[in-house]
Structure formats: C-alpha cells, structure tokens
Amino acid sequence: MDKNNSSIKYISRSPEETRDIGVRLGKLLKAGDVVGLFGDLGAGKTTLAKGIAKAFGIDERDIVSASFTFITEYDTSPPFVHVDLYRIENDTELAELGLWSHIRRDSVSVIEWAEKAEAELSSENIIRVSLKYKNEDIRELIIEGVYEKDWNHR
Ligand SMILES: Nc1ncnc2c1ncn2[C@@H]1O[C@H](COP(=O)(O)OP(=O)(O)OP(=O)(O)O)[C@@H](O)[C@H]1O
Ligand SMILES: [Mg+2]
Numbered sequence: 001m002d003k004n005n006s007s008i009k010y011i012s013r014s015p016e017e018t019r020d021i022g023v024r025l026g027k028l029l030k031a032g033d034v035v036g037l038f039g040d041l042g043a044g045k046t047t048l049a050k051g052i053a054k055a056f057g058i059d060e061r062d063i064v065s066a067s068f069t070f071i072t073e074y075d076t077s078p079p080f081v082h083v084d085l086y087r088i089e090n091d092t093e094l095a096e097l098g099l100w101s102h103i104r105r106d107s108v109s110v111i112e113w114a115e116k117a118e119a120e121l122s123s124e125n126i127i128r129v130s131l132k133y134k135n136e137d138i139r140e141l142i143i144e145g146v147y148e149k150d151w152n153h154r
Contacts (some may be wrong), residue, residue, distance in 0.1 A: 001110070002121055003063075006080065006126040006144075006147070006148045007142050007143065007144045008044035008142070008143040008144075008146065008148060009083075009140070009141070009142050009143075010082035010140070010141040010142075010143070010150055011116075011134075011138060011139075011140055011141075012044070012054070012138065012139045012140075012141055013046050013137055013138055014027060014137060015044070015084025016075070016133075016143020018044045018051065018139060019046045019047055019048070019050055019051035019060070019111065020051060020106075021048065021051060021053070022047070022048040022050060022052040022053075022054070022055070022138075023051040023052070023055050024051075024055075024151070025051070025052055025053050025055075025127075025129070025146070026052035026053070026054065026056060026151055026152065027055045028146060029052070029076070029108045029127075030053070030078075031078035031105065031106050031107060031108060031147075032104075032105045032106070032107075032108075032110070033108050033109070033127060034103055034108075034124060034126045034127065035052065035109065035112065035126065035127045035128075035129060036050065036111050036114030036117075036121050036126045036128050036129070036153050037106075037110065037112045037113070037114055037129050037131065038113075038115050038128065038130045038131065039130060039131035039132060039133075040112065040128065040132075040133060042133060043088055043132060043133050043137045043139060044131045044133075044141075045113070046063060046064065046065045046084075046112065047113040048131065048141070049063050049082060049112060050063045052110050052137060053074070053080060054081065054112075056074070056076045056078075056080045056108070058074050058076060058080060059077060061075075063082060065086070065112075066084030066085075066086045066087055066112070067070050067089070069149045070083060070084055070087065070088070070097055071083050071087065071097070071102050073102065073107070075084060078107050078108055079104075079106065079108070080103075080107065080108050080109075080110075081102055081103060081107050081108070081109040081110070082109075082112075082142060083099065083102065083103075083109060083110065083111040083112065084109050084111075084113060085111065085112065085113040085114070085116040085117055086087050086112065086113045087115065087119075088116045088117075093100070094116065094117055096139070099111075099117060099120070100120075114126075114128070125128045125145070126145060127143070127144070127145035127146055128144040128145055129141060129143050130142045130143075130144075
C-alpha cells in the first residue's frame with residue numbers, strides 16, 4: 001500500500017463498530033502490507049483483527065487472542081498471517097520466534113502487541129493502529145500509514 005503520514009482517528013462505540021473499521025482497513029490491504037496493532041489488554045486489537053481477517057474471507061471466530069499460539073497463517077489469497085506477541089517477554093524470545101520468516105512480501109500480516117517488537121518494526125514501513133480504552137464501550141483508534149484518499153474512497 002502507498003503510505004503517507006496522515007492519521008485517521010475514530011471513536012468506536014461498540015465491538016461491532018471496531019470490527020467494521022477492521023473490515024474497511026482489510027479491504028485496502030495488499031500483499032506485503034504489515035499492520036501493527038498497539039494497545040493494552042482489552043483495547044480491541046483482536047476485535048479489529050477479526051474485521052481485517054473477515055475482509056479476506058476468514059471466519060472471525062478463527063481469530064482469537066493468543067494462548068500459546070503466536071503466529072497463525074491462513075491459506076487465503078494473499079496469505080493472511082495473524083501474530084500475537086502478548087506472551088513474548090524479551091528480545092531473546094522475539095528472536096526465537098523468527099517473526100520475519102513469517103512476515104513475507106506475498107502475505108498480509110497483522111501483529112497484535114506490536115509494541116513488543118517496536119524496535120524491529122520502527123524501521124519498517126508498517127501501518128500502525130493504536131487502540132485506546134476510553135470506557136467500557138468506547139475505544140479510540142488512530143490509524144497511521146494509509147492514504148486518507150483511499151480510506152475515504154473505499
Ligand atoms: N468499542 C469497542 N471496540 C472493541 N472492543 C470493545 C468495544 N467496546 C467493548 N469492547 C469489548 O472489549 C473487549 C476487547 O477485547 P479484544 O480481545 O478485542 O482486546 P485485545 O486488545 O485483543 O486484548 P488482549 O490484549 O487481552 O488480547 C471485548 O470484550 C469487547 O467486547
Ligand atoms: Mg488480543
């Protein structure tokens with residue numbers, strides 16, 4: 001995806017709304033795109049990832065928060081890779097995971113807890129989504145790295 005520095009801000013008032021924003025983002029993604037999801041526990045990262053996955057025809061029930069699985073690859077076209085770094089505790093574990101062998105130029109990758117790979121991702125041209133808990137139902141989403149023109153055009 002062509003990137004620029006504009007940022008798109010949303011207030012989501014329900015999980016459904018967050019998921020729909022995910023679908024909309026997913027429809028803009030192309031092979032090689034990497035989306036980093038930043039935000040605390042319960043911020044809505046997995047909810048957003050379900051929407052992004054849905055845009056690739058993946059059943060949203062298949063997308064879950066990590067227990068022990070860090071990386072799941074779906075046989076879609078382009079391949080869809082869901083990464084959850086929640087259980088990564090240090091750079092050694094991150095290195096052992098071999099993140100970059102899963103994030104390929106022919107697939108679309110979505111990384112939850114992207115802050116755990118911040119040092120590695122900061123040098124990459126990623127799409128950043130920061131999710132913030134406002135209250136029980138409200139989340140603020142800031143999307144950086146997509147063209148506002150493409151976003152509004154959909
Ligand atoms: N506007 C909203 N957007 C997204 N989720 C919301 C919203 N309002 C309430 N929720 C609830 O917040 C929770 C978000 O959980 P989700 O698993 O998506 O977060 P997460 O960021 O992936 O957390 P974790 O890091 O623990 O995996 C869900 O229970 C969802 O129903
Ligand atoms: Mg999650």
